[in-house]
Amino acid sequence: MKDGLRVLSPTAILGYGFPEESFRNGISKHPDLIACDAGSTDPGPYYLGSGKSFTDRALVKRDLTFMLVEGLRLGVPVVVGSAGGSGAAPHLTWCRRIVEEIAEEHGLSFRMGVISSDVEKGTVKEALRAGRITALPFVPALTEEAVDASCHIVAQIGCEPLIAALKAGCHVVLAGRCYDPACFAALPVMQGFDDGLALHMGKILECGAIAAAPGSGADCAFATLYADRFILEALSPKRRFTRESAAAHTLYEKSDPYRLPGPGGVIDLHACSFTEVGEGRVEVRGSRYERTVPYRIKLEGTRRTGYRSLSIAGTRDPVMVRHIESILEAVRAQVSAQASIPGTVRFHVYGKNGVMGDTEPVREPSGHELGIVLEAVSSTQEDADSLVSVARSTLLHYGYPGRISTAGNLAFPFSPSDVRMGEVHEFSIYHLMDIEDPAAFPLEVVEVKGGRA
Amino acid sequence: MKRSILEAARVIRSKNSGPFELTLDVMFRDRRHFELFRDRRIIDAPLIARLYGVAEGDVLGVVWFEPSNAVKATIRRRVPSGGPGDTDIYGAQQHAPLLGIEYEDG
Numbered sequence: 001m002k003d004g005l006r007v008l009s010p011t012a013i014l015g016y017g018f019p020e021e022s023f024r025n026g027i028s029k030h031p032d033l034i035a036c037d038a039g040s041t042d043p044g045p046y047y048l049g050s051g052k053s054f055t056d057r058a059l060v061k062r063d064l065t066f067m068l069v070e071g072l073r074l075g076v077p078v079v080v081g082s083a084g085g086s087g088a089a090p091h092l093t094w095c096r097r098i099v100e101e102i103a104e105e106h107g108l109s110f111r112m113g114v115i116s117s118d119v120e121k122g123t124v125k126e127a128l129r130a131g132r133i134t135a136l137p138f139v140p141a142l143t144e145e146a147v148d149a150s151c152h153i154v155a156q157i158g159c160e161p162l163i164a165a166l167k168a169g170c171h172v173v174l175a176g177r178c179y180d181p182a183c184f185a186a187l188p189v190m191q192g193f194d195d196g197l198a199l200h201m202g203k204i205l206e207c208g209a210i211a212a213a214p215g216s217g218a219d220c221a222f223a224t225l226y227a228d229r230f231i232l233e234a235l236s237p238k239r240r241f242t243r244e245s246a247a248a249h250t251l252y253e254k255s256d257p258y259r260l261p262g263p264g265g266v267i268d269l270h271a272c273s274f275t276e277v278g279e280g281r282v283e284v285r286g287s288r289y290e291r292t293v294p295y296r297i298k299l300e301g302t303r304r305t306g307y308r309s310l311s312i313a314g315t316r317d318p319v320m321v322r323h324i325e326s327i328l329e330a331v332r333a334q335v336s337a338q339a340s341i342p343g344t345v346r347f348h349v350y351g352k353n354g355v356m357g358d359t360e361p362v363r364e365p366s367g368h369e370l371g372i373v374l375e376a377v378s379s380t381q382e383d384a385d386s387l388v389s390v391a392r393s394t395l396l397h398y399g400y401p402g403r404i405s406t407a408g409n410l411a412f413p414f415s416p417s418d419v420r421m422g423e424v425h426e427f428s429i430y431h432l433m434d435i436e437d438p439a440a441f442p443l444e445v446v447e448v449k450g451g452r453a
Numbered sequence: 454m455k456r457s458i459l460e461a462a463r464v465i466r467s468k469n470s471g472p473f474e475l476t477l478d479v480m481f482r483d484r485r486h487f488e489l490f491r492d493r494r495i496i497d498a499p500l501i502a503r504l505y506g507v508a509e510g511d512v513l514g515v516v517w518f519e520p521s522n523a524v525k526a527t528i529r530r531r532v533p534s535g536g537p538g539d540t541d542i543y544g545a546q547q548h549a550p551l552l553g554i555e556y557e558d559g
Contacts, residue, residue, distance in 0.1 A: 041472055044535030044542040137513055138473040138529040247520035248464075251478050255470045255527035257518045274520060305537075346538060357540045359506050359531055361550055377537070426536050427472045 005188050005225045006031045007201065012208035012217035014038035014063050014080060014095075015055030022209075022220040022235040027070050029222060033187045034071045036063070037180040037206040038095065039082025041300060041427075042253075049151045049302035049425030051090030061098050068102055068172065072110055077166060079173045079183045086300075087177030088152035089118050095174055100448060107450040110172050113165030114444045117176030119153045119299060124433065132434040134296065137255075139430045146428045150301035153429055157297065158263030159199075160439035162186035168445050176441075177300065179262045180206035188225050199267050200287035201230045203260060204249055211249035212239040229285045231277065240280025247274045264295040264438055294434040301429030306343070307381040308421035309388040311374040313395075313410035319402050320409055321370055324349060327400045327409075331391065334398070339390045343378030372410070377424055388418050458554040461486040467547035470527055472534035474513065475544045477501070477551060480523040487522035495556050501526045504550040 008031035011018045015038070043054040053060070064080070071078035084091020096114060103109070124147045127133050133142050147153070154177035163186050165173045175183070181202025188198040201223050204211045209219035212234040220235040232241045250257045250269055260267040271286040320327060328347045335345055350371035353360035374395065376387035396410050403409075458465070464480035479496065481487040490496060498512040511529035518525060532539040541547055 041534070042469055042543050044539075045472070046535065136471065136473065138511070244521060247518075248480060248523065251480075251518060251521060251523055251525055253468050253470050253476065255474055255476055255513055255525075256516055257521070257523075257525060258516065272520070344537070348540065353540075355540055355546050356549065357531060357538065359547075359550070361504075361553070427533050430472060 003226070005033070005191065005193060007033045007035060007184055007205060007223045007225065009184065009205035009208055009221045009223075010034065010036055010067060011063060011220065012206070012210055013040065013055060015060035016208070017059060017063060017218045018208070018220050019236060020066070023066055025235040026220050026222050027074070030074065031222070032076055033079065033184070034067050034076060035079040035183040035205070036067065037081050037178070037183055039085045039087050039177065043085070045302040045425040045427045046423065048086035048088060048154070048300060049304055050423050051088060051152065053085040053091060053094055055085055057098065060095070061102065064098055065102050065106070068099065068108060069106055072108055072171060077171060077173065077187060079162060079175070079186065081175045081178030081180065081183035083174045083176060086152070086154065087117055087175070088154050089116065089176070092116065092174065092176045099172065099174065103448045104451040108448070109450045110448050111170050112172040112174065112446050112448050113168060113170030114446065115157070115161045115165060115173070115175040116442045117154050117157045117178065119155050121147050121150070121153065124153060124299065124429070127433050134432040136430055136432065142429060142431050146303070147301070149303040150428045151304060151425070153299055153301040155297045155299055155433070155441070156263060157441055158182050158438050159186040159189050161441040161443060163190045164439050165443050165445070166190055168443065170445060172448075181262065193225055194227065194289070196267060196287040196289035197225060197230055197284070199262065199289060200269070200272070200284065201225055203267065204232060204246065207249065207252070209234055209236070209239055210252070211241065211246055213242050213245040214239060215245065229283050231281050231283050233279070233281045241282040243274045243276050243282055246282045246284065263297045265289055265291045295438050296432040297435050297438065299429050299431050299433050301427070302425040303428040304423050305426050306377045306379050306424045307384045308375060308377050308424045309381070309384040309418055310421055311388050311392040311418045312414065313374070313392070313412050313417070314369055314371050315410060316369045317405045317409065318368070319404060320400065321365060321368070323400060323402070324352060324365065324370060327398060328395070330400065331395045331398050335391050335394050338394070339387070341378065341383050341387045341390065343376055343383050343387045345387060345391045346375045348373040348375060381420060381422070385418065385420065392417060454557065455555040456558055458556065459552065461490065461556060465548050465551050467544055469530070469534055469544040473530055474527050475530045475547055476525060476527040477548065478523055478525050479551060480521055484522055487519070489558070490524065490556065491517045493556075496524050496526065496554065498526070500554070501528060
């Protein structure tokens with residue numbers, strides 16, 4: 001085991017960007033690993049279901065170019081997890097093509113490990129029948145029907161498949177859906193560093209400089225891991241790590257800040273300490289890893305529920321603003337009575353309860369105008385288009401009681417007023433599955449030969 | 454005299470903790486305000502349930518986190534992220550009901 005292992009995290013999500021100066025500062029510290037998490041379920045179910053990335057291709061290519069060029073020049077591994085955002089086969093292929101394109105354009109040759117984290121429906125159903133599936137809190141029990149209806153099913157893999165790729169001598173590792181901290185922890189864990197510290201370091205680094213002060217998801221962070229501690233530092237003169245910023249980060253997007261569950265175990269932070277050690281650096285000690293038996297891995301899946309169309313408009317009429325609820329109710333009734341188009345119409349009323357829906361504690365809108373997003377969801381795109389069209393025209397000309405503005409009820413900012421949103425997905429699987437061998441995810445090792453070297 | 458939680462807290466926020474949970478964080482200005490809120494249980498599961506119109510069983514837990522002078526409560530999302538009628542895919546703008554919490558100092 002080396003004395004200290006240095007890790008550069010360029011950004012919170014591949015494609016979110018980073019200042020070149022911060023990245024160069026990180027490179028000048030001779031990192032032993034450059035790693036980045038590329039994914040999240042935060043942008044919702046559409047991206048996993050449709051096979052599309054929630055990040056922009058040009059921006060992902062920009063970030064990856066810096067990482068690949070410098071990582072290969074230094075001869076250190078570049079690890080990317082949750083490739084393409086959701087990490088299913090189409091996302092992984094999308095990211096792989098970008099890597100190959102960069103290699104071609106920059107004349108880079110290297111060994112690449114591509115790890116698939118897709119899980120076959122049959123495997124999930126077999127686990128379900130054998131009682132090896134556990135629902136997470138508030139998630140409905142899994143059914144075979146939900147498995148069959150899912151478009152893509154991925155597992156959030158742990159360090160083990162990444163270690164297999166690193167052991168195979170891969171300079172670049174692209175993983176499908178992956179536990180975010182694993183991209184950072186796989187190399188140190190392989191080298192014998194403490195799992196608890198390595199994973200906790202990864203947990204902080206996977207968000208780039210979000211855990212620094214001031215926080216940013218579009219800036220780099222750096223950590224040095226030792227046998228009994230790790231030290232965090234920012235790479236921009238604008239930021240530093242503080243005891244508070246580092247500790248506060250363990251709260252982020254987690255239900256219990258003391259216990260952070262992941263594949264095969266839990267990071268336990270009850271004995272963890274955060275100490276400022278000068279120059280904007282924070283030292284972390286005492287993070288522990290508890291293995292759980294059986295090894296459980298999180299599955300994510302989505303199913304398509306229809307197609308969506310929208311229309312965006314506003315109203316500035318005080319009578320309409322005051323009676324918006326009854327007006328929309330009447331329009332909804334008229335639309336379903338008039339048009340025999342299957343589907344659902346919803347109104348998102350900004351200025352009233354567009355953000356919180358039924359849980360909005362303020363009951364009466366107090367503003368002088370309202371924004372209305374008309375949403376139609378149906379089983380075909382054509383029906384969704386028709387439904388939003390009829391809802392839009394009905395609301396535009398609806399003669400509500402007390403109306404004084406009789407030429408039209410809505411202001412449309414755009415022509416066309418209606419937008420096709422495409423497929424609608426919902427999460428169908430968010431469950432834990434017991435597995436035997438956490439390393440058993442397919443690894444493809446390829447020799448990438450750059451073009452004009 | 455009743456004081457607003459804004460006098461005691463420097464961060465009040467919400468976010469998804471996975472697509473089925475909404476997690477709420479309040480970070481206090483200092484240890485004194487953290488302890489005042491914690492020791493008097495000013496924020497507890499029944500309060501969170503009431504503010505968000507959910508059953509108490511839908512409050513996964515209220516955890517006091519001393520290293521950050523913070524309290525965290527996690528609840529069932531009204532609708533899973535991206536589900537029918539969802540209004541906030543990331544869950545990042547569901548903190549407003551917490552802003553009305555009041556306390557007495559001293």
